[in-house]
Amino acid sequence: MKHKTKNGYEGLLIVIEGTDGSGKSTQLELLKRSIQDKSYGVMVSEWKTSRLIANVIDDAKERNLLNATTYSLLYAADFADRLENQIIPALKSGFIVLLDRYFYTALARDVVRGQNIEWVKNLYEYAPEPDLVFYLDMPVDILLKRIIGTTGLDFYESGRDVGFSTDFYNSFEIYQNKCLEQYNSMKSEYNFISIDGTKSIQDIHKIMNDEVQKLLDSGILA
Amino acid sequence: MGRLTEKHNLKGTLVCVEGIDGSGKSTQLALLRDWLKSIGQDVIFTEWNSSELISQTTKLAKKKNMLSPRTFSLLHAVDFADRAKQVIAPALKAGFIVLADRYAYTAFARDVARGVDAQWVRKVYDFAYKPDLAVYFDIDPKTSLERICFNRTPKFYEAGMDLKLSNDPYESYMIFQGRVINEYKKMVKEFGLIKLDANDSIHSKQVKIRELLKEVLREKGIEV
Numbered sequence A: 001m002k003h004k005t006k007n008g009y010e011g012l013l014i015v016i017e018g019t020d021g022s023g024k025s026t027q028l029e030l031l032k033r034s035i036q037d038k039s040y041g042v043m044v045s046e047w048k049t050s051r052l053i054a055n056v057i058d059d060a061k062e063r064n065l066l067n068a069t070t071y072s073l074l075y076a077a078d079f080a081d082r083l084e085n086q087i088i089p090a091l092k093s094g095f096i097v098l099l100d101r102y103f104y105t106a107l108a109r110d111v112v113r114g115q116n117i118e119w120v121k122n123l124y125e126y127a128p129e130p131d132l133v134f135y136l137d138m139p140v141d142i143l144l145k146r147i148i149g150t151t152g153l154d155f156y157e158s159g160r161d162v163g164f165s166t167d168f169y170n171s172f173e174i175y176q177n178k179c180l181e182q183y184n185s186m187k188s189e190y191n192f193i194s195i196d197g198t199k200s201i202q203d204i205h206k207i208m209n210d211e212v213q214k215l216l217d218s219g220i221l222a
Numbered sequence B: 001m002g003r004l005t006e007k008h009n010l011k012g013t014l015v016c017v018e019g020i021d022g023s024g025k026s027t028q029l030a031l032l033r034d035w036l037k038s039i040g041q042d043v044i045f046t047e048w049n050s051s052e053l054i055s056q057t058t059k060l061a062k063k064k065n066m067l068s069p070r071t072f073s074l075l076h077a078v079d080f081a082d083r084a085k086q087v088i089a090p091a092l093k094a095g096f097i098v099l100a101d102r103y104a105y106t107a108f109a110r111d112v113a114r115g116v117d118a119q120w121v122r123k124v125y126d127f128a129y130k131p132d133l134a135v136y137f138d139i140d141p142k143t144s145l146e147r148i149c150f151n152r153t154p155k156f157y158e159a160g161m162d163l164k165l166s167n168d169p170y171e172s173y174m175i176f177q178g179r180v181i182n183e184y185k186k187m188v189k190e191f192g193l194i195k196l197d198a199n200d201s202i203h204s205k206q207v208k209i210r211e212l213l214k215e216v217l218r219e220k221g222i223e224v
Helices: A024-037 A054-062 A068-092 A103-112 A117-123 A140-149 A168-186 A201-217 B025-038 B055-063 B069-093 B104-113 B118-124 B141-148 B169-190 B202-219
Strands: A012-017 A042-046 A096-100 A132-137 A193-196 B013-018 B043-047 B097-101 B133-138 B194-197
Touching (some): A012 A024, A012 A068, A012 A201, A024 A042, A024 A096, A068 A096, A068 B069, A103 A117, A117 B118, A140 A168, A193 A201, B013 B104, B013 B202, B025 B043, B025 B133, B025 B202, B133 B202
Parallel strands (some): A012 A096, A012 A132, A132 A193, B013 B097, B013 B133, B133 B194
């Protein structure tokens, strides 16, 4: 019997979730290469990259034009554009689609910004269910070090717009902790495969690669 | 449903006009605004797809015909949310009469006519305050087409060309706007929109709309 993908299309939908600095991009790149090595077609799509709306979001953030509702809706529009123009066409053509973040990111961030969770869920209720969701679980103190050591603290990523604290460090800590709480509460609801983000890059990659291999061995794309 | 079905209890008064293009709603709202100002009322006017945040992006995307129904819907929701939070809500709290040329009902009519789920789009907009007065100007698609397209062809999205109903923009306009009107008609009951016949004279419509507004204001203890 042929197995069916959860999304109902020909291809596989694989998501890597986690807060900023949890190592998503590194893992995405490794996973992309290892899947390509197995002769499957891979397409990658990252959060907030639609040609239509991504610039608007960046510009609006720069000018502090966003309130919690427009913040939610703009990200939802970006997602809809990418889903309908990139992700679903790729799934229909049988690609393995690797996503850096999915609507779980919006659920976490929007709820922390005070939106009603049911309202946010409704915005994304049409999104297909991924075949695999990897969640990189990272303690806040390590996240903080990583981010300060690389990109530095960003206004919105520190939740400064929410007004938890005027101190960047405190604000980041509170904001990321609240985001982690949201992610934790989503783990079982959305079947996250939770991975300890403090493990080595290779160890994490092996866990992901094994899960993907298991799925491919089931003959799902055969 | 949230706010859209409950009275808002704010000091101000929210009035919106609805209807397809060419139904004369903007004319009526402009007349109403001038009158209210002339009698010393504090008035604020806001119109569909006009926010600083997103309206230019939406217009550009429309020109390129690159919007799916859902993206189209969400971009208009961004515009509306921006105005709802920055313009409409503060003005209502400060006691203004807010005149809105199109409101959430425009999204319910157009998006659903494009095949977006009716309940989904209603939930998206459930942060919107319920208007104190919502007037729907009823017109048939043919008259609308004659009024707005006497010297140009219908535009891509206003004709619903994205739905591939017909290759002829005029025919597509008739079918698509017919669907939009059907959605408006359903909302007369659902949201208590007040239906006025767009074929009546400008004067008689203005008389009616002023009467309706006076009544609404009287209930709030404002005599005009």
